[in-house]
Amino acid sequence: MAQARQPEFDERPVEEVELTRMRRRHLRKVLAIESRVYPRPWSPSLFLSELAQRGTRSYLVARAVGEVVGYTGMMFMGREAHVTNIAVDPDFHGRRVGTRLLLTVMNEAIARGAQVVSLEVRVSNHVAQAMYVKFGFSVVGTRKGYYIETNEDAYIMEAADVASTGYRLLLQQIRHELEGGEGNRG
Numbered sequence: 001m002a003q004a005r006q007p008e009f010d011e012r013p014v015e016e017v018e019l020t021r022m023r024r025r026h027l028r029k030v031l032a033i034e035s036r037v038y039p040r041p042w043s044p045s046l047f048l049s050e051l052a053q054r055g056t057r058s059y060l061v062a063r064a065v066g067e068v069v070g071y072t073g074m075m076f077m078g079r080e081a082h083v084t085n086i087a088v089d090p091d092f093h094g095r096r097v098g099t100r101l102l103l104t105v106m107n108e109a110i111a112r113g114a115q116v117v118s119l120e121v122r123v124s125n126h127v128a129q130a131m132y133v134k135f136g137f138s139v140v141g142t143r144k145g146y147y148i149e150t151n152e153d154a155y156i157m158e159a160a161d162v163a164s165t166g167y168r169l170l171l172q173q174i175r176h177e178l179e180g181g182e183g184n185r186g
Helices: 024-037 044-052 097-111 126-134 165-180
Strands: 018-021 057-064 067-077 080-088 116-122 138-147 152-160
Touching: 018 097, 024 044, 024 057, 024 067, 024 080, 044 057, 057 097, 067 097, 080 097, 097 126, 097 165, 116 126, 116 138, 126 152
Parallel strands: 080 116
Antiparallel strands: 018 057, 057 067, 067 080, 116 152, 138 152
């Protein structure tokens, strides 16, 4: 399978990023990003199915320079939430778009009463893992062969006790780093 070209990283944060609810009109660009970053992208019908489940799902897009440059989704199940996907256009990697998206859905998870947030990440995706660790996630297990297109394992990562004062302070610190332009890129 062809690999997406590796862009030259522009390390400058994207100044004007607008986060908004994903709508049908965003799907063309979301699918274009999806096909650039995942060997087995989600189908349009899968995204539409997810968007229709408004009570238990939340999908956001990040817009910059007039275009969708990233997106994320989260599923809510009582006191648990699960990041279904998060992706950033490779031309915007390293510019904190993913950090902004994850910060927003983590705050939404807390607002909806979640105590634990989970996700799966490729064992080889060290950049994403570093961002998740910054958000208090830790590896709690492995799913063997989870990514069937490559037979790659996935780490199961969780952030526990996300409604605690300590976790809220962590999110506040991440927000401060984003606003001040300090800290690690994500």
